[in-house]
Amino acid sequence: MREPHATGDFCIRTPGRRIVIIGNGISGITCARHIRKRDSEAHITIISGETEHFFSRTALMYIFMGHMTYAHTKPYEDWFWEKNRLHLVHDWVTSINFEQKELQLQQQEPLTYDILILALGSKPNKFDWPGQGLQGVQGLYSYQDLQMMNDNTANCQHAVVVGGGLIGVEMTEMLLSRNIPVAFLVREEGFWRSILPKEESDLVMRHLREHHVDLRLNTELKEIRDDGTGRVSAVVTTAGEEISCQFVGLAVGVQPNIDLVRNTELVVNRGILVDQHFATNIPNVFAIGDCAEYRVPVPQRQSIEQVWYTGRMHGETLAHSLTHQPVKYNPGPWFNSAKFFDIEYQTYGMVPNRWKQPVDSFYWEHADGIIAFRAVFNGEDKRLHGVNGLGLRLRHEFFDQALRENWTVEQVLVKLDQANFDPEFSDRHHREMLQAYNEQFGTNLEPEKKEKKGLLSYFWR
């Protein structure tokens, strides 16, 4: 598809312009903060119906598990908003009149805007399963979902979680933290196989089983059964097996939450279509975060990016465009992270779940089976494509540089000591990894020596 011109006069700083942001998630809030940094006169309003204040969606699980309260998940104290003159409206927007530049709210008076930023986020997928409307069946995205999950699991003996991805494993961990046994249904042949290579997936699955997760691979949901009172009593899989349960977590992905703007002048596909400046087809209306879909995706990236980090980058970039000068969205090398129970996962660059010539892969796993490292690279010139780390902490800046400067896998491996981000006194594995690489690829690499430092610096190595 052709990339149209940037629409809207978004870099013109009309004094006192009214900027309205719908959505107080990471993308909307980041955008608002960065606009405020550079434009002290703009009237900035942030609307959300979910919660009055910005909280960290990624921390929802920790509220359920009792690691934190809701208050702990708010990244800014409540006075922050007034002090920075970020006007908060706690309400749902029911419709937008793009012509009049006016928003209808559920409870409060309508609002008008000069610039509108849509940061509407996502909502959980549902696939028309019979019984998906029963009580005790739910997805997990919003704060309200979390409260519902709390109620729904109050007297739960056994639960089922459907969907072998990140939110699925989080829901499983949440339930197990309250001693509720979980059957975890995964459609593919391994956990998160749409993203993880086989070895990583296997490693995570071993760990899940160690946590007594009842993993059901190659298993799909067919229907959800009623107990006669409108509550779930069991699920039935496509193989015909019935698993009794009082709670079903549906974690089969999310989709852009764009019901508000469907069937309006705003052009949407799966998400709200935007150009590289996050401009929609309507001047002065922008979309960022989970709800935005690029007309032309950035090379090597999805057209919809539904992670925290991209939401934050969208917000930063759009704010820059609105206050300084228009810039195109140009993310650096991909990175992401997650945690599967106790195993941390970090990835930098592109690691596909499957690959073929000339792409090659080096995989190392520690004998204890909970630490692993993979580097995927071009088998011909050895240029690094990306790395996965499990049970290891890897330095973002190191891999960001390596990927931007097109280092080879061997350049990376000899310097791996510098890439280590594990806590002090942790066991070091870089020599063992290098040796494994030498054996696998017939090389004779030595770890790069660090320049000598003062005597005392050795104490804490």
Added chain:
Amino acid sequence: MKAIQKLGLGIFLLALLLFNALLFMGQFRLTEAQLQESVKQEHVEVLRQELQPMLGETYSSSFSFATDFNRLLDNYNEEQQRSQQWDRVIWDDYAFALARVASQGFVENNKLLLLFLTIIVGAAGALLYILPQYRGEPAGVKNNGVMFSSNKSRGVVGITIGVYLTAIYVLLYWYPEYIVNWALLVDPLSYTLSGGPASQWFLYGTIYTLAILVMGVRMFRKYKGNNYQLLRTASVMFFQLSFAFLIPEILVVLNLPWYDLKNIWPLDYDFFFEYSVASMLGSGSAGLFLFIWGILLIIVAVPLFTYFYGKRWYCSWVCGCGGLAETAGDPYRHLSDKSLKAWKVERWMVYPILVIITVITLLTIANYFTEFALLKQSTDMLHQWYGFLIGAAFAGVVGVGFYPLMGNRVWCRFGCPLAAYIGIVQRYKSRFRITTNGGQCISCGNCSTYCEMGIDVRWYAQRGQNIVRASCVGCGICASVCPRGVLKLENGPEQGRITDIPFLTGNESIKVLN
């Protein structure tokens, strides 16, 4: 909870019950002979007269004994004051010493047995509860249910424990005569170590050390697989047991002053007070060594070690207050206040306290060298007030008693002048920092929640900024609980230590243009 853990908890609670019940047991009967032995020569005659109604009486508890004693002595003192006979007032605190010698009966006769049944069985019960924890579970963050726990979230249990601890500290500092029976319990241990009877401070030291050891084992269970936490905990356990508990007793056996070799002025606030200096310098060359050692710690060890390793070398690896906070206080670490306001209050308290004790110390030294011409004896009053307000009320009562209410580092954060001094070094001249891993932070808040010093770690982490804060004790818990591996405690070159990156790693759109 496994059956064995329930058993352990039950045993612990029974031992605790008995321990408390001891305060109401035994008899107290003061004889003339005992009185003569226990008080200064010049007071014998007066006290014999004044205490006449008590002598030979048998009291059924230390409370009734101490109440009578205090009443009689107060009557006497008030009379002298009324008639302006100041030199006849008895300022010495004889209540504890007299209650000790007067005790007889059940507790006095069964010290060893009761020591076993309360303190030793109690510790064993606690260990039975602790050791099976997380057995068979993979290593990882163990914070499930913390916010639902009555103990850990200022519920009824937490408040009860807070009140109980506070009460114990009040008794210990100001009414030791009421807890004489507890001191008797540890007599056998005191005689073994130093050959003398146990004071209330020996009792305190014993329980304090035991608390660090037992709760240190809990840390080993909770943080298994995390070498930094294991080593750090082992270190505070070692320093408490040896430097703070055993070595000082050995020094006493060697006729040297009781001295904790790792306690540093201004935490050790009376180090330069006349009586301390006199007792060190009066103990020959070994005493002189102790004095020089103490000064070297202040002017060499603190800046040097803090430069290389940050404040943590002391606060979370060596210090006794830190040792208790990091072990017994660990369940309460998240209760610290993270607000910006609390940070302001912190700075308005801890630095002024450092200034105050520095001024008091300088005045004391100046006074000493001018042979008391400068201020006469009035520095004594300053010493007493500082000791009462800061040394006892703040460091002890609030510092530990308020664990379940305000977190485990209230004293270290708001009150400790040594922490203030080390903190200044850490902030301005140190290689230590907590590095943030590029753009990986998801702003979840675990780090800030579990920072015992109330540092809003997330504020920095989510901006990709390193954490360089005077108050950070380098406990490393923020790095342990972070689910995305964002934080790393490091010593490194000073250059680039304090960063202010406006945009995070990962977004090329803006960095290119900025």
